[in-house]
Amino acid sequence: MSDIWKRFPGVVANAGANLSVSRGSIHAVLGENGAGKSTLMNVLAGVYRPDEGEVRVEGVAHRFRTPADALAAGIGMVHQEFRLVPSFTVAENVVLGAAARILRRQAIEDEVADLAEQFGLATRPDRPVWQLSMGERQRVEILKALWRDAHILILDEPTAVLTPAEADELGVVLRAMADAGRSVIFISHKLHEVTGFCDEATVLRGGRTVAASVRVADTDAGELASLMVGSSPMTTERPPAHPAGPPLLEVSGLSALGDRGLPALQSVDLTVRSGEIVGIAGVAGNGQRELCQVVAGLRSATAGTVHLAGDDLTGASPRKLFQAGLGYIPEDRLGVGLAPRLSVVDNSILRTYEAHRRGPFIVAERAEAHCVDLVERFGVRTGPLDDPMAGLSGGNLQRLLVGRELSGRPRVVVAAQPTRGLDVQGVKAIQDLLVEARDEGAAVLLVSEDLDELLTLADRLVVMHDGEIVGEFDPTTAARSEIGEAMIGHGAGVGS
């Protein structure tokens, strides 16, 4: 794939990305969230058409219009969300849509079993898919692609749904496929897997290829990590330091499960004091999200406590926490922080609508006044305030959300990826607001995948890996490489 460009309204997902995969190898595609990995893979798999650029398979240029075209050229993709019919058997799912003739159950089950055995994919062809574990379902997806004779198999973050043991098994299967002359493209941001079973790696950042087909044997996880993180073109002046006050957010021994019921957070201790920003660095999916959710009351803890200004608020409702002075800027703006189909006014009172009540009614004038106040103070550019929120641009959506959370002068602010996907101006505006909140005495917990942002804004920096805090750094003195090492789970920062 050469010089691939793909633009979406307001976003350039691929800005001249290149990828070259050789036969019989496992090729990792690395990058942070939003680096353009998924878009590039969707272009390769025929889901998207590139605006510019060329895709060549075995020397022949292709213009895929549909995933079926890509499949015909031998490219199969296993998506993160499985596309299986739960009530069908494994064999039926494998051949679904590919078998032109009437299904002879036994024959198909035998064929699928043969194929599975050829690549060492343990599966039970006669079982309905709903009875299978996530790992087995994934194998069914892989079998689907193999059945369609895919020579290039794309796996989009395949290990995100797997237990560590299942992930290891997957590595063995992929190696068997590579040895049989097929190519595997392995999308991940877990570096130990890349160094564990990939041959080559391509690193994407900001939609561009920053390292093409690096031989994994010639590099190490630290180097890959620093390639992924890179240095952002934006260097903000470091805001003046501020003497920290009493602790306002105290997390101790906190553990929680992730969405799939696996431990995601393990005995985390963390204190954020008044007037300081504590940054959390880490590769996505290492417990940062769950930590924020537990603190904000959106996920229950399995152990440990959360204290807000000395009060034990472990397991309190999101509303109670908000009233106790916790502002929360969730990672998923449109799905959690805002109600996109409701009006700008409705969104501005999402957390405080009870305060705008008279009897059972919400006083429209008061709600609107509150909204106008937010819009003016935080510079939100909107159309009519009664129009749905979804009409606003990303930066303005976030300004309203952040403004709403900060307008009540919270004592503690939890900000998860608050600047992700925003343009330069939007990033600056949000960062300034967080610093301002800190200067007014709030304790700010900032989770970001942008290491530069953390190094610029944070007064203290902790690194999370695999659900634990594995190191703490002084952002004014720490070396990036040290932080990078800690992010991948080994290095000087790992103390506890």
Place this chain on the structure above:
Amino acid sequence: MSRPVLVRREQALRGGQPLSFAIGLVVALTIGIVLLLGAGHDPVAIYERMFVAALGDPDSWSVTLNRAVPLGLAGLAVAVAGSMGLWNIGAEGQILAGAMMAAGVARIGEGWPGPVLVTAILVGGVVGGSLWALGPAVARSQIGVNEILTTLMLNEVALRLVQWLIHGPWKDPDSFNFPLAPMIPDHGRLPTLFGRAHVGVIVALVVIALFAVAVNRTAWGFELRVAGSSGATARYAGISLERKTATVLVMAGGVAGLAGGIELAGTADRLTEGISNGFGYAGIIVAALALMRPSGVAAVAVLFGAVQIGGQSIQTMGVSSSVSTILQALILFGAIGAGVLSRYQVRMVPGDPGDPGDPGGDGVQVGEAT
């Protein structure tokens, strides 16, 4: 080569819904002309008759309004749940359950004074409908059972229950062994306003207005709309989804049940298995045309009622009932189809067919231009 694609408008066109209803009407009546000519009828005479029968004079208005009552309440029962993102497909069964409970009340309260009995019948309808929705409500809110399936399946159960009642315990001894329930007492019937219009028209209008205000202006309605936008957002805003889901579904059932009570005491005068006449299903269309907004339900219900009454009236002119049904369906189909245009716009784009065209993913190809 260029071709048209449908592109989602950033904002739905203001006033697009009434406009699309009008467009749908014109398109349907035009197709209807062909249909009627093919069946050997005079389209002009037929359309005139439809209009006169539905909206020509106060008497026709009274019939149309009476018809709009169950349609509007059923539509409300769907739209209230829909405001929260729930699908109440069970209005039909809830209407029947309301009618059964109301008929039961009418049997017990034969000796009660008129105003008391009428009120009791209507309250009975609400209670019956609420109870019918209680099971799906609890199942959905406590263990997440899909309310579409439960409410839909209970429709059939309600129908069987009505059949059993009128064939069995409630069969009128004076009905010469026909499966008929007895008439409700005269003083239990709804007072009339004008023509054949009964007070149910006012009751329905008040209930619809109350819900429209509640959904749009109260904190309760705010929570409902937030929950309808996204469950995760609702939790973030501190809204308890479980209780809300249950109460909203029960309320929706009560609204539909009220329609059952009104039909019993206003037009049917006795419990029959046809007392709901598909109103519960029509209510889904009413709610969809009203964009799931309780405030839009009343107007849509009157239009829908007029189409039904007009369509039925031409059967006396020798037009077969299937032609009239097709005509009604065309009008609704046209209105819903044209409604797409208030949310999408047609844009010509260059490129060959098969190209998704709009990379944002919202593009829908409608056909190839030549």
